[in-house]
Amino acid sequence: MLRSVILAAARSHRVERIVETAPVSRSIVRRFIAGEHAEDALQRTRELVADGLAVTIDHLGEDTTNPQQAEATRDEYLHLLDALHAAELTPAAEVSLKLSALGQVFDEKLAYEHARAICAKASESGTTVTLDAEDHTTTDSTLEVLGRLRADFPTTGAVLQSYLRRTEADCRELAVSGSRVRLCKGAYKEPESVAYQSRLDVDKSYVRCLNVLMAGTGYPMLATHDPRLVAIGEDRAKWFDRNPDEFEFQMLYGVRPDEQLRLARLGYTVRVYLPYGTQWYAYMMRRLAERPANLGFLARAVTSRG
């Protein structure tokens, strides 16, 4: 219930204005976000890599509504990839991309072309791109674009969400040689017709999907902070005889940092999802929906404005 309210607020421009301008927002934002500029992301990446972690960097922004904004997003990624390469942070750092930030909503072809330019630059820079998963109305389009990108850039990563009823079947399709697949629970508000609603059903689906990916010949990327699912991931890796370099764990910047280091010290690849940029509102609201304990910040932000 609370999760639904927060996710509805994530789409409200009125709440966005209130939260973005509240002074208390800054401190919580700093915990989850590298900073506003590519240089901030570079600095945090250096620190994470020095700690033995891998990174995937996300330039914040989604649901772009005009071609100029889509082009600016593409150019930001090209700049970021040049900077990562120059700083010798590839291949430890790759990038994560939302097709909606590249214009998917109004022009899928344009989004594909921008994503293609970013994949080409990533390939030149010795690293990879992963296409984030957004709400279920975009899943078919995103997987279709992924297929086209993979024809030229086979290492392009997919993201599948275990809350969607379709995902086990998508895992079967994508658990093939060379296929990088991030498995997460899913962060959007979705209707019962397409998504499991209870935590238990989402978790059970996660385990079924994890089994399919681990049994296949692709490269599973287990994106979760859930201690039980991390333990099941470790167990299945042993069961399916996967070496630590044949799959990875992924977690969000600022969430369970001690666990990230613990797993890395055990010899696993742990990739931290590191967002940066000024458009942090929707991202932050999804993090709050996952952990309503952090909600006090929002209440203070709103009430301090009277």
Ligand SMILES: Cc1cc2nc3c(=O)[nH]c(=O)nc-3n(C[C@H](O)[C@H](O)[C@H](O)COP(=O)(O)OP(=O)(O)OC[C@H]3O[C@@H](n4cnc5c(N)ncnc54)[C@H](O)[C@@H]3O)c2cc1C
């Ligand atoms: C690397 C990465 C990439 C992702 N990419 C996508 C994507 O492309 N599309 C998409 O829809 N979703 C994405 N997600 C989000 C994901 O779908 C979940 O919403 C999110 O990871 C929370 O689910 P969980 O598996 O961590 O389990 P949960 O059941 O939410 O959490 C398990 C435990 O983890 C800890 N925890 C979880 N979240 C927080 C938090 N915000 N603050 C503090 N502690 C917390 C708590 O201890 C909690 O008990 C991504 C997540 C990760 C880690």
